[in-house]
Amino acid sequence: MTSPVVEVRNLRKTYPGAGRGAAPKTAVADVSFQVARGEIFGILGPNGAGKTTTVECLAGLRAADGGDIQVLGNNPRTDPMSVRQHVGVQLQEAALHDNITVDEAMRVFASFYPDPASVPELLDLLDLTAHGKQRFGKLSGGQKQRLSIALALVGKPQVAILDELTTGLDPAARRATWDLVERVRDSGVTILLVTHFMDEAERLCDRLAVIDKGRVVTEGTPASLIESLDGSRGVRLRFADPAARRRAADLLTLLSRQDDDVAAVRTTADEIEVTGTRRALFAVVQALAPAELVPDDVRTVTRTLEDVFVQVTGRQYQADENEEVAA
Amino acid sequence: MSAVGTVSAARSARGFGTLFATEARVWLRDPGAVFFALVFPVLLLVALGLVIPDFRTPMDDPGLPWENAPAVTIWMPTVLALAVATISLTTMPVQFATFREKGVLRRLATTPMPPQNLIGAHLVINVLALLVAAAAAVVGGMTVLGIPAAVDPLVVLLCFVLATTAMFSLGLLVAARAARGTSASGLGMLIYFPSLLFSGVWVPLPVMPDWMSEVSKYTPIGAAAQGMLAGWFGDGFPLAQVLVMLAWTVVLFPLGVKLFRWT
Structure with missing residues (x-):
């Protein structure tokens, strides 16, 4: 087996408490997983479970307090450039000026990379060709999301990190986005999918880690996790x-x-x-x-992954149960 | 990080040219920014210069270079200071805080383009916009109102450059921590309106009460207007005002850079 594309070992991250004398908040207590080349790997868990903090450490946006992260054999903190060149990141919220057009955004992001993807081809893949002249602020939620994915792919990354990519989309747009993620994987990109949607993880992921309260509570393929349930x-x-x-x-x-x-x-x-x-x-x-x-x-x-969650944590799955950790 | 350092680091990053050109185009698409940053100073100068009778009266100082010039000439330096204050306190901080609010800086941090370069590009764009606004005000004032050329143009230029460094540093500090565009706008306005007062927008500098003139001298924008006034009328070298603007720059710029939040 080739070495993993992403390797996280015993990741730990604690934020100082909000306000004077507040107790520090542990966002990630102990997270470990490996992502193999060419797979769609899911990080699944309720909001506030530590998913976004994990991704931010992977992308080099935050320094971890403990543990070890290797992305394509490099440490995102000590060698950030190598990670930024080869990892495409789609962050949760929209991240463009309202007045920039789709074409302009794509061309600007393409110019940052030594060997970018073809902008027209990528726009075609993401069904955005007709919207090239449209301004970001005028796009629908689904179009914004697709552009965000296109921007994450424009540098021809080996790994794409997609964070909550179908939040706020209608069911049709969600299904279209899922098809798209599979097409991107088929083009050879390893995908790290962060989501709080059980159905999304079950539908898309080859393997996944379920995170709860900053820890990996179980890990495996969706089928094997469901199979392992009592009375499945x-x-x-x-x-x-x-x-x-x-x-x-x-x-x-x-x-x-x-x-x-x-x-x-x-x-x-x-x-x-x-x-x-x-x-x-x-x-x-x-x-x-x-x-x-x-x-x-x-x-x-x-049985679904929801039943898996209930079994490993002993409580019902509620996507928004934990308070979101302030950035 | 110095301003020069920002720009040279920016130039070495791949894609800076494309980033700069695109950001400049997008900047021009904001009608509010275009009006207030570029058009407002010259419009205010020309409109009031034509409308207010006191401004049209010749100064009647026989033997001096501005002998028959209209009284609005004393307001020319104030309008230049106003142009600096408008861009540095209303246009720029809102742009920077909006970049932070919308996650643009965070998004760039995941690409090979450092977010510092976006800020660098916008400092340059805003300085260019300021040059256009100031040139428009001077040309408009001279051609439409008959304002005479400055007696010591180099003094005016020096004060204008220092006004820019001091006020952009102040604007950077306003933008440094504001979580939202609206809060940067509010804080910017809170400084902007007193600045207009001290730069002589409402009470022209020569008729300002002494105490107000004295206070004004120690504000970056007041010092800028007074220094440029001295240059326009050849009233000697405004050493105190130049030092005041230098001091503000030296204190505020590093502070703005140090406190600037990227996420």
Whole structure:
């Protein structure tokens, strides 16, 4: 295996407390991960978990208090130029003058790099060709976001860091942006995707690290993380007839004691939820069929990264639960 | 970092020419900046010079170079000082704080172009704009109002250059920490209006009460206006005013650079 493109080991960053005598705030307590060439690696976690601070340390915008960061074999603090030449960064908020046009912004940023990408090609890739003469202030949220990605790519970076790139976009624009990120990866760019959207991470990332309260709580491919959940499959059965529901519930509870594929049975007002392995559905069908208990509705419940978060942290996932650390 | 250092460091960075040219174009797209920085001084001078009867009265100083010149001549240095104050306190600090507010400086810090070069480019652009504004005011005053040329143009020029260094340093300090364009604008205005008073916009310098004139001498903009007035009428070398402006520059510029927040 080739050496990782990005390597973060035991990163730590504490900000002085706001105001006199306030306790210092630890934004990043202990974060480690590696990103391999050509992958889309996700950093996932609620707002305030330490994601942005991690990215800022990676981009050389902040000095870490502890730990070690290597980007393409260089330390962003001691050798910032090598990192700036080869890493494209898309920061959370808009970062251009309202009166600059799309073409102008692209040409100015291209001029900073020794071997920039072709501006017309990049505008075409990002579906911005028609907006070249438009001023930044007049662009829609999705267009601004796409321009921001184009600017991150104009220096032909080996690594692109994309921070919360679909925040504030409508569903159609989000999906279009996801397709775009995959196209960029296919062009050979390693992507570090920072997001608080579970669905985005699940859809895009080859591997990801879940960060909570400044620590990596779990890491892996989205599929492996979901697979590792207890009772990673669920079936919900609905019976209109209360008598049938009771009999079915009794049968299934009995089943859960005998069959290892069925882990738990839970009854709600008019539904029975059965969790277990992927064979649980077969076991349920085999138990109910001889008794002629035919449910009115059957739904399989898919587990998501949200369930992974609940399992590793012991609480519900709320994107905005933590107070954002002041910059 | 000195002003010269900024500019020479800027020149060595790849893409500075493109950055400079683009920023200059974008600067010209802001109608407010164009009007107040470029047009306002000459417009104010010519309009008031034509309208106010006292300004049109000849000074009637037989045997002197400005013998039959209109009284508005005494206001010419004030308008030059006004041009300096307008750009340095209203145009520039808002631009710099807006760069910070919008994350432009932070964004540049992730590219090979240091954000210091953007600030350097804008200092140069604003100095060029000031030169255009001052030239327009002088040419407008001389052609439309018949204001005579300065007796000691070199003294006027020296005071103008020092006014620029002192006031741009003050503007840089105003912009150094303001988190938003609006707060930089508010703070700039808070200094701008008293500055206009001390530079003689409302009470012309020669008729200012002594105490006010004395206070004015120690402000950068008051010293600038008084120094240029001395140069315009050949009233000897304004040593005190020159030293005052030098002192403000030497104190404020390093302070502005040191306190400047890049994020």
